[in-house]
């Protein structure tokens with residue numbers, strides 16, 4: 089066991105010494121732990137990330153608790169983070185409001201009378217990240233990764249993916265039933281009687297299922313080439329007259345003459361269904377998608393209904409504490425602001441430097457391994473190493489922080505705070521359309537316990553969140569850091585050459 093400054097870094101309690109490490113190293117190292125560990129009731133699983141996520145949220149909660157209690161200058165990052173958190177912790181006000189925050193949405197749905205007004209609702213809700221039937225985003229062009237383009241992808245279903253609608257094994261059926269029950273409860277909570285609520289739930293489920301038929305499977309989605317179909321807007325507009333792409337883009341404020349259609353089959357199906365499904369059924373469907381979107385942010389009966397469904401889906405037995413939930417919410421909506429506060433307390437420049445050394449060494453070792461491959465031709469080796477050493481390495485935190493100047497946060501209104509944050513996030517995303525990709529942008533927040541490989545930019549990213557024990561410790565011996573975060577670094581580098589990464593230059 090290695091020790092540094094009195095700390096123990098390697099947990100040996102899980103070792104099953106009755107086994108020979110050479111026979112089954114996994115069981116030898118983890119056996120006892122694996123056979124005796126149980127999943128905490130408020131979590132959906134257990135493992136290294138889960139193991140770190142929980143204490144991480146407690147750390148964030150600590151920051152949030154203290155910042156929400158201090159006096160912060162109006163409009164400052166601290167004020168926005170602190171007041172957003174306080175508004176979300178104020179369950180008395182949230183419960184008192186019931187579903188009042190989404191009543192204006194319901195009124196808009198009631199006012200829908202035809203296809204154009206239905207599409208208009210869909211577009212306006214996209215602007216606040218209430219997505220319903222169209223999945224729209226602005227992101228780098230996979231075939232010209234220096235430019236941001238408009239992208240649409242399959243969406244519209246409530247269950248996690250298409251398989252859930254067509255499998256008939258008992259656990260899938262239980263999930264289908266839980267989902268229908270969830271929808272029924274949402275309708276009951278917003279004024280429908282039991283019979284009507286059940287009927288509405290079935291209407292929604294039927295539409296979901298019709299949309300799911302056209303969805304690609306998870307395996308099909310891994311084929312990056314097959315999911316890239318850049319099309320001229322004029323062609324798309326002719327093909328989908330009911331969706332009416334010209335009006336869609338105009339009203340969204342998206343100026344572009346082409347769109348990458350991730351999954352064309354979905355939009356072909358949607359275009360037909362918009363005409364064959366009665367408007368009144370679409371209105372019921374839109375109420376459901378809006379309630380699903382916001383259930384967690386409304387009063388207790390809604391959050392409870394959402395959890396009852398989650399429980400069946402994920403196996404998580406009890407709800408997370410309000411504070412843990414709010415730490416997640418703040419990370420979602422004001423992640424970079426929270427990240428700035430997190431850094432001050434939990435990350436150092438020294439740690440960043442040390443981590444860079446580790447990544448550089450892993451890169452070198454990877455290059456040597458490529459050299460040693462017997463099956464690879466010298467030309468391919470050369471190309472592989474060029475790609476390996478061209479990699480961008482992002483460590484700890486972004487060079488410039490997100491701009492939250494347009495986000496208005498007040499203590500009294502949690503729901504409206506969230507809407508303000510999503511509106512600003514949408515505007516930020518839309519402003520990227522047709523512009524060169526900002527290479528300094530991060531796709532995860534600083535406190536997140538994760539690492540990723542972004543193939544369009546050939547970059548590997550390690551936020552401060554994962555740069556802590558047991559993965560990384562600036563005070564620990566090299567051996568420990570190579571055994572921990574070194575494994576993660578190697579994993580991320582490998583993605584550059586796997587079935588997906590290998591498709592990018």
Ligand SMILES: [Zn+2]
Pocket residue numbers: 579583
């Ligand atoms: Zn991975």
